[in-house]
Amino acid sequence: MSKKLNQIEIKKRVKSDSIVSDLIVLDQVGSTQDYIFENLDSLKDGAVVIAESQSSGYGRMGRTWQSSYGKGLYMSMLFKNVFSSMKYSGFTMLGSLSLCYYLRLEYGFDFKMRWPNDVMFEGNKLAGVLANMRDGIIGLGFGVNINQDLSELPDMATSIFLLSGEEVDRNIFIPNFLNSFQKDLGDWEEESFRHLRKLWLDFALLKGKEITASTSSGIIKGTVEDITEDCGLIIRGDMGYKVVLSVAELIKIR
Ligand code: BTN
Numbered sequence: 001m002s003k004k005l006n007q008i009e010i011k012k013r014v015k016s017d018s019i020v021s022d023l024i025v026l027d028q029v030g031s032t033q034d035y036i037f038e039n040l041d042s043l044k045d046g047a048v049v050i051a052e053s054q055s056s057g058y059g060r061m062g063r064t065w066q067s068s069y070g071k072g073l074y075m076s077m078l079f080k081n082v083f084s085s086m087k088y089s090g091f092t093m094l095g096s097l098s099l100c101y102y103l104r105l106e107y108g109f110d111f112k113m114r115w116p117n118d119v120m121f122e123g124n125k126l127a128g129v130l131a132n133m134r135d136g137i138i139g140l141g142f143g144v145n146i147n148q149d150l151s152e153l154p155d156m157a158t159s160i161f162l163l164s165g166e167e168v169d170r171n172i173f174i175p176n177f178l179n180s181f182q183k184d185l186g187d188w189e190e191e192s193f194r195h196l197r198k199l200w201l202d203f204a205l206l207k208g209k210e211i212t213a214s215t216s217s218g219i220i221k222g223t224v225e226d227i228t229e230d231c232g233l234i235i236r237g238d239m240g241y242k243v244v245l246s247v248a249e250l251i252k253i254r
Pocket of ligand 1: 054065076127143
C-alpha cells in the first residue's frame with residue numbers, strides 16, 4: 001500500500017497564494033464530485049476534496065471510475081460563480097490539457113490528451129477529467145491512476161507506477177499538480193482560447209488523425225483539423241465538408 005494521504009503535507013507544499021481555499025481529505029466517499037455538490041453551503045470557492053477511495057466514482061457518460069483504496073488520485077475542485085457555458089466546456093479541456101502537461105514534465109513520457117477529457121499513453125488511459133455544472137457552479141474532478149498495478153485497473157488502462165516502475169508519493173504529486181494547474185488557469189483567464197489552443201496543438205492525440213465518432217445524429221467520419229473556442233472538435237469529412245463535434249463518442253482513431 002502506498003503512503004497515506006496527509007492533509008498537512010499536501011497543504012504545506014501548495015503555493016502560499018494558491019487558489020485552493022480549503023483542502024479536505026476523506027478516507028472513503030461515494031464520489032468526490034457528489035461530495036462537492038452535497039456540501040455547497042459549507043464549501044468555499046476553491047475548495048479541494050480528495051479521497052483515499054470512492055465507492056461510486058464515475059466519469060463521462062456515467063462510466064465507473066475504478067477507485068482502489070490508497071492508490072490513485074480521486075480529487076474534485078469547486079468553482080463557484082462560473083455562469084458561462086463556454087467556460088464550462090473549457091474547464092474539462094483545460095483540466096485534461098493541464099494534467100497532460102504536468103505529467104509529461106514530471107515523468108517524461110509522451111502522454112497525449114484525447115478529446116475531450118483523457119490523458120493517454122500508447123492507447124491506454126492514465127487519467128480522466130470530468131466537469132459537472134449546476135446553476136453556474138462547477139465541480140472539476142480529476143482521476144489519475146498513480147500507484148495501481150494491473151489487477152487494480154480496468155482494461156486498456158495504465159498507471160504511473162506501471163510505466164515508471166516506481167511508487168509515487170501522492171502527497172507531493174497533488175500539491176505540485178495543483179500549483180501547475182493554477183498557472184494554466186491563470187493563463188487561460190488572461191489569454192482565454194489562445195492558451196487552450198496552444199496546449200491542444202502541443203499535446204492533442206487527435207490532431208490530423210482520421211476518426212470515426214458516434215453522435216446523436218449518427219456516425220461521422222473525417223480528419224480532425226482543429227478545436228473551436230468552446231472546445232468542439234472540427235472535423236473535415238470525406239466529401240470536404242466541415243463538422244463540429246461537441247458531444248460525441250470516439251469509436252475509431254487512425
Ligand atoms: C472520465 O474518464 O470520464 C473522467 C473520470 C473522472 C474521475 C474523477 S475521480 C474524482 C472525481 N470523482 C468522481 O466520481 N469522478 C471524478
